[in-house]
Amino acid sequence: MKAVIPAAGLGTRFLPLTKAQPKEMLPVIDRPCIQYVVEEAVRSGITDIVIITGRGKRAIENHFDRSIELEQRLEENAMDKELQMLREIEDMADIFYIRQKNPLGLGHAVLCSKKHIGKEPFAVLLGDDLIVNGKPGISQLVETFDRMGGKAVVGIERLPRESLSKYGVISGEEIENGIYHVDDLVEKPPLGKEPSDLAMIGRYVFPPEIFGHLEKTPPGIGGEIQLTDAMRLLAKQEGLFGQIVEGRRYDLGTWFDWLRANIELALERPDLGTQIKSWLQESVCEKKQ
Ligand code: UTP
Secondary structure (H helix, E strand, O other): OEEEEEOOOOOHHHOOOOOOOOHHHOEEOOEEHHHHHHHHHHHOOOOEEEEEEOOOOHHHHHHHOOOHHHHHHHHHOOOHHHHHHHHHHHHOOEEEEEEOOOOOOHHHHHHOOHHHHOOOOEEEEOOOEEEEOOOOHHHHHHHHHHHOOOOEEEEEEEOOHHHHHHOEEEEEEEEEOOEEEEEEEEEOOOOOOOOOOEEEEEEEEEOOHHHHHHHHOOOOHHHOOOHHHHHHHHHHHOOEEEEEOOOEEEEOOOHHHHHHHHHHHHHOOOOOHHHHHHHHHHHHHHHHO
16 A cells, blocks of 8 residues: 655644744654654555655655765764664655645645555555554554455544544544444534544545545635545545544644653653653652642
8 A cells, every 4th residue: 555645734833943844844852753654654564655745845855865975974983873773764665755836735735646646545644643552553544444345544533622623523423442434524613513522633544536536626715625525525425434543642733742742752762761750850840839
């Protein structure tokens, strides 16, 4: 299976940080968030990856490309560990880049991959969702996709009511533990109008029919082609499942989750954990008393 990672958005919620650097390159500890997403795909056995980029996104291509001068310097200085780390990033997957000339929405970004994907099912992973789990998030959905006879599957998460208006929310019936048959989807429902407490997260497995629905989807809010609109057609015509993804999820499109991801992942690292923990205890717990 191939994977598509849309990364051509403008990142307006992260300004001014994202004025001259892609949101997908924001660091979480020692690597840009898009690297975690590529690693998740690779750990799921997906090594043909299309990244949808746009103007100002060169840093993403450079990150996964060879860096000859840097490698030469590391070789000269016998920095073998660092050299191996770079080579692992460069050889991780076959990465292809497609330019979305105008950021006309997530749906349009996915549509840009149509020629590369062809008539096969494919996975979509959004760079601003980080899932930390032993079993990669997208592989959980791929398994369900196969088991359900090739019907689309979207990752979902149960959220408190007050957070739902930031996400697409599904309505449907639970058919197995954590798996829902989706009847409908609403993008960013106003408070009190949510069809459930199940929000979609940025992990999907689609059959190629999604492209036909995207082509028929007119621009919606803000002139953007919404992936949710095309998914609503897919749900009605071919069928769609929602699956609660196991693992910790960080919405790196928000300041709070981005900071939380950095702190929580740092706490788990042998080289940083003890130091961060005692700093947190001193600066948060003791100050509070
Ligand atoms: P978001 O709406 O979260 O990202 O899209 P954004 O547009 O970059 O951020 P804000 O809302 O302005 O702060 C989810 C994903 O879809 C990609 C983004 O790069 C992000 O990874 N995307 C969005 C595209 O590739 N093209 C688009 O036209 C829109």
